[in-house]
Amino acid sequence: MFFRAVASPVRSSLARPCLGLHAIRNSIPAPIVAARHLGIPPLIAQPPGGIVGTVNDPVAIPPPDKLHGSYHWTFERLIALGLVPLTVAPFVSDAALAPAVDSVLVATTLVHSYFGLQSCIIDYIPKREFGKVHDACMWLLLGGTIVTGYGFYKFETEDIGLTGTIAKAWKA
Structure with a gap:
């Protein structure tokens, strides 16, 4: 009532x-x-x-693709969950494992960032409305990820690395 x-x-x-x-x-x-x-x-x-077509037209079903279905979603979640222990691991592990753990942390961060920004582009710049602008944004994202990966590589090999920088900033 x-x-x-x-x-x-x-x-x-x-x-x-x-x-x-x-x-x-x-x-x-x-x-x-x-x-x-x-x-x-x-x-x-x-x-x-x-609305494209009429009400009685069947819906176009895209072909099944495992990489952009449930496996893709599961992989994104595993990457996000993997970042949690990786952010702490370099500080609690010994110095011999630090470069390997640091490299895995950098690679996982790059993949996580790529997937997150890719989702933003797909959601807010849809291909059906923006066409080539969507494609250009996806290529820019790929190029930016490659340049960032190269920058992380140089930072890891020629300097103290990501975790060393974070440790220095934490102690400062």
């Missing part, structure tokens, strides 16, 4: 048509609103309402 008394005003307010800028803004898909807010127009024209 209480639920009906609370839900009926909400239901009636949802049933009323909304007019104005708020209603127009809510009818536009979120990535388009975000892109327009930044001043970036979508490069591929979208159909009205974002």
Whole structure:
């Protein structure tokens, strides 16, 4: 009884048509609103309402791909969980293992960062709306990851490394 008394005003307010800028803004898909807010127009024209075809057309099912399905999600979670002990391991291990543990920490951090930024690009710069801009962002991410990996390599081989720098900063 209480639920009906609370839900009926909400239901009636949802049933009323909304007019104005708020209603127009809510009818536009979120990535388009975000892109327009930044001043970036979508490069591929979208159909009205974002609907392609008719209601009776079957949904196009993408081919199954294990690398971008549950295995990919599981691998991302394992990498994230692996970072937890790796951040502490160089400080508690002996000096002989420090370079190996430091290298694994750097590689895991690079992979974790790549997957996280890749997810951001896929979510906020979708290929169906931005086309070649999406592809360019993915290539920039790959190039940036390679340059960062090379920088970490030089830092590990010619300097004190990541954990040595963190230890110095911690003691300072």
